[in-house]
Amino acid sequence: MLLEIKNLHAKVEGKEILKGINLNINEGEVHAIMGPNGSGKSTLAQVLAGREDYEITEGEVIYNGKNLLELSPEDRAREGIFLAFQYPVEIPGVSNTNLLKTAMNEIRKYRGQEALDAMEFLTLLKEKMKIVELDQSLINRSVNEGFSGGEKKKNEIFQMAVLEPQLSILDETDSGLDIDALRIVANGITKLKSDKNAIIVVTHYQRLLNYIIPDFVHVLYKGQIIKSGGKDLALELEDKGYDWLKVDKFQVTG
Amino acid sequence: MDKYKNIKESFLNNFKDFENSLNGESKSDFHKIRKQAFNNFYELDFPDRKNEEWRYTNISPLLQQSFSIPNNNIKLDATDLPNHILKGIDAYVMIFVNGKFSAEHSHLENIQKGIKIRCLADCIKNNDKDLLQHFGKYADCKNNIFTSLSTAFTTDGAFITVDDNCVIEKPIYLLFLTKAGNVNIQTQPRNLIVAGKNSQLKVIEHFSSTDNSTYFTNTITEIVAQENAVIDHVKLQEESINAFHIARMEVDQERSSNFTSHLISTGGKLSRNDLTSKFNGEGGEAMLNGLFLIEKDQLFDVHSFIDHAKPNCNSHEHYKGILDDDSHGVFNGKIMVRKDAQKTNAFQENNNILLSTNSLINTKPQLEIFADDVKCSHGATIGQLDNDAKFYLKSRGIGEEASKEILLHAFASDVVNHIKIDAVKNYAEEIITERINERKKES
Ligand SMILES: Nc1ncnc2c1ncn2[C@@H]1O[C@H](COP(=O)(O)OP(=O)(O)OP(=O)(O)O)[C@@H](O)[C@H]1O
Ligand SMILES: [Mg+2]
Numbered sequence A: 001m002l003l004e005i006k007n008l009h010a011k012v013e014g015k016e017i018l019k020g021i022n023l024n025i026n027e028g029e030v031h032a033i034m035g036p037n038g039s040g041k042s043t044l045a046q047v048l049a050g051r052e053d054y055e056i057t058e059g060e061v062i063y064n065g066k067n068l069l070e071l072s073p074e075d076r077a078r079e080g081i082f083l084a085f086q087y088p089v090e091i092p093g094v095s096n097t098n099l100l101k102t103a104m105n106e107i108r109k110y111r112g113q114e115a116l117d118a119m120e121f122l123t124l125l126k127e128k129m130k131i132v133e134l135d136q137s138l139i140n141r142s143v144n145e146g147f148s149g150g151e152k153k154k155n156e157i158f159q160m161a162v163l164e165p166q167l168s169i170l171d172e173t174d175s176g177l178d179i180d181a182l183r184i185v186a187n188g189i190t191k192l193k194s195d196k197n198a199i200i201v202v203t204h205y206q207r208l209l210n211y212i213i214p215d216f217v218h219v220l221y222k223g224q225i226i227k228s229g230g231k232d233l234a235l236e237l238e239d240k241g242y243d244w245l246k247v248d249k250f251q252v253t254g
Numbered sequence B: 001m002d003k004y005k006n007i008k009e010s011f012l013n014n015f016k017d018f019e020n021s022l023n024g025e026s027k028s029d030f031h032k033i034r035k036q037a038f039n040n041f042y043e044l045d046f047p048d049r050k051n052e053e054w055r056y057t058n059i060s061p062l063l064q065q066s067f068s069i070p071n072n073n074i075k076l077d078a079t080d081l082p083n084h085i086l087k088g089i090d091a092y093v094m095i096f097v098n099g100k101f102s103a104e105h106s107h108l109e110n111i112q113k114g115i116k117i118r119c120l121a122d123c124i125k126n127n128d129k130d131l132l133q134h135f136g137k138y139a140d141c142k143n144n145i146f147t148s149l150s151t152a153f154t155t156d157g158a159f160i161t162v163d164d165n166c167v168i169e170k171p172i173y174l175l176f177l178t179k180a181g182n183v184n185i186q187t188q189p190r191n192l193i194v195a196g197k198n199s200q201l202k203v204i205e206h207f208s209s210t211d212n213s214t215y216f217t218n219t220i221t222e223i224v225a226q227e228n229a230v231i232d233h234v235k236l237q238e239e240s241i242n243a244f245h246i247a248r249m250e251v252d253q254e255r256s257s258n259f260t261s262h263l264i265s266t267g268g269k270l271s272r273n274d275l276t277s278k279f280n281g282e283g284g285e286a287m288l289n290g291l292f293l294i295e296k297d298q299l300f301d302v303h304s305f306i307d308h309a310k311p312n313c314n315s316h317e318h319y320k321g322i323l324d325d326d327s328h329g330v331f332n333g334k335i336m337v338r339k340d341a342q343k344t345n346a347f348q349e350n351n352n353i354l355l356s357t358n359s360l361i362n363t364k365p366q367l368e369i370f371a372d373d374v375k376c377s378h379g380a381t382i383g384q385l386d387n388d389a390k391f392y393l394k395s396r397g398i399g400e401e402a403s404k405e406i407l408l409h410a411f412a413s414d415v416v417n418h419i420k421i422d423a424v425k426n427y428a429e430e431i432i433t434e435r436i437n438e439r440k441k442e443s
Helices: A041-049 A073-078 A096-110 A118-131 A136-140 A149-163 A179-192 A231-240 A243-253 B002-021 B023-027 B029-043 B120-125 B129-134 B145-152 B387-394 B400-416 B422-442
Strands: A003-012 A015-025 A030-034 A055-063 A081-084 A091-095 A167-171 A198-202 A216-221 A224-229 B092-097 B115-119 B158-162 B172-178 B190-195 B200-209 B216-225 B230-238 B244-253 B258-265 B270-279 B285-294 B299-308 B314-323 B328-337 B344-354 B360-369 B374-383
Touching: A003 A041, A015 A041, A015 A055, A015 A224, A030 A041, A030 A231, A041 A073, A041 A081, A041 A167, A041 A198, A073 A081, A073 A096, A073 B387, A081 A149, A091 A096, A091 B387, A091 B400, A096 A118, A096 A136, A096 A149, A096 B387, A096 B400, A118 A136, A118 A149, A118 A179, A136 A149, A149 A167, A149 A179, A216 A231, A216 A243, A224 A231, A224 A243, B002 B029, B023 B029, B029 B129, B029 B145, B092 B115, B115 B120, B120 B129, B120 B158, B120 B190, B129 B158, B129 B190, B145 B216, B145 B244, B158 B172, B158 B200, B172 B216, B190 B200, B190 B230, B200 B216, B216 B230, B216 B258, B230 B244, B230 B270, B230 B422, B244 B258, B258 B270, B258 B400, B258 B422, B270 B285, B285 B299, B285 B328, B285 B400, B285 B422, B299 B314, B299 B344, B314 B328, B314 B360, B314 B400, B328 B344, B328 B374, B344 B360, B344 B400, B360 B374, B387 B400, B400 B422
Parallel strands: A030 A198, A030 A216, A081 A167, A167 A198, B092 B172, B158 B190, B172 B200, B190 B216, B200 B230, B216 B244, B230 B258, B244 B270, B258 B285, B270 B299, B285 B314, B299 B328, B314 B344, B328 B360, B344 B374
Antiparallel strands: A003 A015, A003 A055, A216 A224, B115 B158
């Protein structure tokens, strides 16, 4: 198993947000996580990436046989975890290429590989840029600074393409994209998918899932996964919303 | 006042020695200015923290010292200059060693027509009329004890004049190298720059030291930008960690002139930079940028004053500080918009990063606006590195220290990127990188 989340509880500023998450993910799988605003989807994503603002109060997360919660954010990335942010951060004065070069080489060093030389790195960037049809001018600019919403999301997937993670967590990468951008981003993700890696797709909509067919769909509600199913569940949610599930949930636990 | 009697007496003795060494020159017109300035100095009190202008900057560590006039016969070692001179700069070069012009090390060949680059010492000796016309007219001694002191001991510096309509291609690079060799010396580099109508000029002042001696640099630069002149000024302050550095720059801007200043500093033990730019005519532009990086127990103070005396002028100020350990920074940005100065645009920003819990910054905008149709804005931030940005970098596999380094560089780079002369920009980048790497080694 690639990722095993057991009874995960997390708190922020004294408030419990995740209230016992259980989730198993194997290599080659795509898991969609859906749920209403404020249900804890991004919190789960950030906790997995190692954000220190959240306090883990209970539970464990095993990634590739390792206790994930003990690893620093950078070591998680070096172990192959990648988070595409719901709100990618703007970093004035740091170029995209500089970020990626530093990241790439720190990851390679961690894995005992040699640093890429300038030529190899540029060749790699050129190749990966095509995957999300990213403009050359954007990669020389400061990270996300002044990028449009769509460009920011493309840039996240571009970084994913360069870093080749084993577990990608895409937090609403589809939100705010027009149809063309959605197609480009979705095709990019599809190209990066293999039977060796896994993807968690956090989304509110079915439309991304038309491209990236999930093996499982989970509904996160008030910090718990209250329902899991196959790809049809997403369609059902799009159609009916979440209210019918909340009733279900009470019946299960009540 | 009596508390500082010792240091005053020591300056008095120095002044007597200085006069005795002057021989014939002590009868010159210029020396009258010095004498007047010394009398001023002797009458004035050193500012203490009750003085609003010095509220956050305690100069008593300076006043506990005593300083001597440097020996004239200092010899540079083979490595002294190459280690300090700005690499790869194509400029007219004036080197000052312990405050004294060294023709031997300077490069003033093939100078473009329309510019005169002279050392002050020669002009003083020759009772130069131009010098007497401008000297001390902008940096007034009357109420300033440090200016009085500096003026009293003025011996050398750069005197640069540019004719009307002359665009000077090469920058002028002034290196003030101190080789104190553990003798507490005082130097008072004094520069005067007069740029004629429609002229353009770039000047770099670089303060550096061969060792970590304690010494006192008390320097003044007066600048006149005549109508429509464009002046680009950079100051690199890399004094000894034990140095006292008191500096004043006074800029007089005539109609439609454009003045840019960059101050890149790694401080000293105590440094104070006063910068004043005054608009004497309409349509002037002033841009003051600065970056300081301080650590240990360094105290760094910058006081800027933009005097919008005339309408339709724009000023843009941006100072940034990176403070570590127990260091203390002070930023005071005064903007005066006088009654007639309608349509003034004044923008001021001061951003600081505190890398340690013991570092401290006092930042104070001081807006005095007497006109009604003006746009003024100011802002100050004090903080740590942006946590969201740091987490973003770490989530890409970049370690804690490397992330900090990247963000510090980014913070510093927007000031540095405005420097137009590549060699200077690269050098400033090097200073920053060196400082940041040093930090890494220590931690
Ligand atoms: N750093 C924080 N400080 C305080 N509250 C937080 C913090 N992070 C998240 N929360 C709260 O936790 C809850 C879950 O937020 P989260 O962002 O995980 O929801 P989400 O499911 O991703 O919502 P959306 O669909 O709107 O993105 C919300 O009530 C939010 O306000
Ligand atoms: Mg969210």
